[in-house]
Amino acid sequence: MAKASVIIPTFADWPSLAECLSCLQGQSVSSDRFEIVIGNNNPEPALPEGFVLPPNCQVVWQPRPGSYAARNAAVAQACGEVLFFTDSDCRPQPDWIARGLALLEQRPETDRIGGYIRLYPRGEGWTLPELYDKIFGLRQDRHTARGYAATANLIVRHALFRQVGPFEETLYSSGDKEWNQRATAQGSKIFYGADVIVAHPARASFAALRKKRLRILGGRFQLRRARGKPIRPTLPKYLFPSVSVLTRLLREPGLSAMQVVRLWALDYRLRLAEFRELLALLRAGGSARRA
Numbered sequence: 001m002a003k004a005s006v007i008i009p010t011f012a013d014w015p016s017l018a019e020c021l022s023c024l025q026g027q028s029v030s031s032d033r034f035e036i037v038i039g040n041n042n043p044e045p046a047l048p049e050g051f052v053l054p055p056n057c058q059v060v061w062q063p064r065p066g067s068y069a070a071r072n073a074a075v076a077q078a079c080g081e082v083l084f085f086t087d088s089d090c091r092p093q094p095d096w097i098a099r100g101l102a103l104l105e106q107r108p109e110t111d112r113i114g115g116y117i118r119l120y121p122r123g124e125g126w127t128l129p130e131l132y133d134k135i136f137g138l139r140q141d142r143h144t145a146r147g148y149a150a151t152a153n154l155i156v157r158h159a160l161f162r163q164v165g166p167f168e169e170t171l172y173s174s175g176d177k178e179w180n181q182r183a184t185a186q187g188s189k190i191f192y193g194a195d196v197i198v199a200h201p202a203r204a205s206f207a208a209l210r211k212k213r214l215r216i217l218g219g220r221f222q223l224r225r226a227r228g229k230p231i232r233p234t235l236p237k238y239l240f241p242s243v244s245v246l247t248r249l250l251r252e253p254g255l256s257a258m259q260v261v262r263l264w265a266l267d268y269r270l271r272l273a274e275f276r277e278l279l280a281l282l283r284a285g286g287s288a289r290r291a
Contacts (some may be wrong), residue, residue, distance in 0.1 A: 004034035004097050005080030005158070009070035011041040013049050017088040021054055026237060031056045037078050039070030068167035068175035070142055071151065083161055085154040085176075090117075091199040099196045100155045110189050111157040112180070114140040114149025115196035129209050131259065135252055137212075138200065144192040145208040148180030148266045153198045173219030206269065212276045213270050221281050233280050240276035241268045253256050253270035 006024060010017045017038070023037055036057040040047075045061035053059065067087075075083060084100060087091060096115070103113055107147035116195050117138040154176065164183045167175045180190065180221045241287050245267045249260045 002082045004029075004082045004084050004101060005075075005078035006034060006036045006084045006086065006092075006097070007039070007071055007074045007078065008036065008076065008086055008088055009039040009041055009067040011070070012065065013088045014051060015254045018051070018090070020086070020088050020090060021057065023092045023094075025054050026094050027092070029101070030096045034084075034097055035078070035080060037074040039067075039072075041067065041070040043066065049142040052275075064169065066169055066172055066175075066232055067151075068171055069169040072166040072169060075166070081158050083158055085151040085156070085161055086198055087152050087200075089200065090152050093199065096196060096198060100193065103191070103193055103196060104155070104157065107191060110191045111160040112149065112183060112188055112190040113155040113193040113196060114144040114190060115155065115198060116140055117150065117153050117154035117203035118199045119199055119202040120199055122201055126202070127204055128259075128266060129206055130204050130255070132209060133202040133261055135249070135263070136267075137203070141192050142196070144190050147184040147190060148177045149190060151176040152200060153196065154180075155182075155193070155196065171219050171222055173215040174223060175219070183197065206266065209266075209270060210273050213274055217274055217277055218281065221235040223279070238278075239273050241265075242271065 008017065008020065021036065024034075025031070027034070031054065034056065036054060036058045038057065040059050040061045041063075042061075045062060045063075047053075047059065060073045060077050062070045062071075071085065082101060082104060084097060084281065100113060100115065103108045105109060118141055119138065121127065126134065134245075138150055138152060140149055141155065160183060162180065164186060167179050169175075171178060184190070203212060241264060246260070246264050249255060249263055252260075255263070
C-alpha cells in the first residue's frame with residue numbers, strides 16, 4: 001500500500017487543528033503508513049505553548065497569506081505517494097486514509113478522489129443556516145461531476161500534483177477548483193469517493209454563510225479577470241428569488257413547507273449580498289477576501 005501525506009493548512013485555528021490531529025491519530029492504518037504536514041499560515045512561526053504534535057507530524061511555516069500558499073509549502077515537504085488534503089476544521093473518519101488508498105489501488109486509471117464531506121450541526125438540532133449549508137454547501141458529488149473537488153477532502157496522486165503544478169497562491173478562494181481544472185485539462189480523471197469521509201461543522205449563522213459566499217465570489221472574480229473573461233452581472237440572477245433553488249428545495253426530502261419558504265428567503269438574502277459585493281468589486285477593480 002502506498003504511503004500517504006496528509007496536508008493541512010492552518011491560520012489561527014489551533015483548537016480545531018488539535019481535534020483534527022486527534023482524528024488522524026485514530027486512523028485505522030498505522031502511523032508509519034502516513035505523515036502529516038501542516039502549513040502554518042500564521043504571521044509568526046511559533047506554535048502555542050503546550051501544543052502537542054503527533055510523532056508523524058511536521059509543521060512548515062508559510063508567512064505569505066493564503067491557504068493555497070500554505071498548502072503548497074506543505075506539499076513541498078511531503079514524501080508520500082498520495083496527498084490527502086483536508087482542513088483544520090475537518091474531522092477525518094477513522095478509515096479515511098485506508099479507504100482513500102484502497103480506492104486508488106482499485107482504480108489505477110483514477111488519480112484524483114473527491115471524498116464525501118459530511119456536514120453536522122453544532123448543537124442538538126439544525127439551525128436554518130446549518131440546514132442551508134447542508135443542502136447547498138460542499139456537495140462533492142456535484143463537484144466531481146464537474147471535474148473538481150474541494151480541498152476539505154481531496155486525494156491526489158503526488159505524481160499528478162508535480163505534473164500539474166502548485167495551487168495558484170494569489171487566490172484566497174476557488175484555488176482548488178482552478179487547480180482541478182488544470183488537472184482535468186491534462187487528462188486527469190476524478191472519482192467521487194462516497195465512503196472516503198471527513199466530517200465538517202455546518203455554518204451556523206447568516207454571517208458565516210455570507211462570508212463564504214463573498215469569499216467564493218472574490219475568487220471567481222479574480223479568475224475571470226486573470227483569464228481575460230468579461231464580468232457582466234446578470235440582474236435577474238441577483239435581484240429576484242431563484243426558481244431553480246426553490247425547485248431544489250421542494251425536491252429535498254424531509255423539509256416542511258415553512259422550512260422551504262424560509263430557506264428560499266435566506267438564499268435570496270445571500271444573493272442580494274453577493275450582488276452588492278460584485279458591484280463593489282467592479283468599482284474597486286477586484287480584491288479577494290481571505291478564507
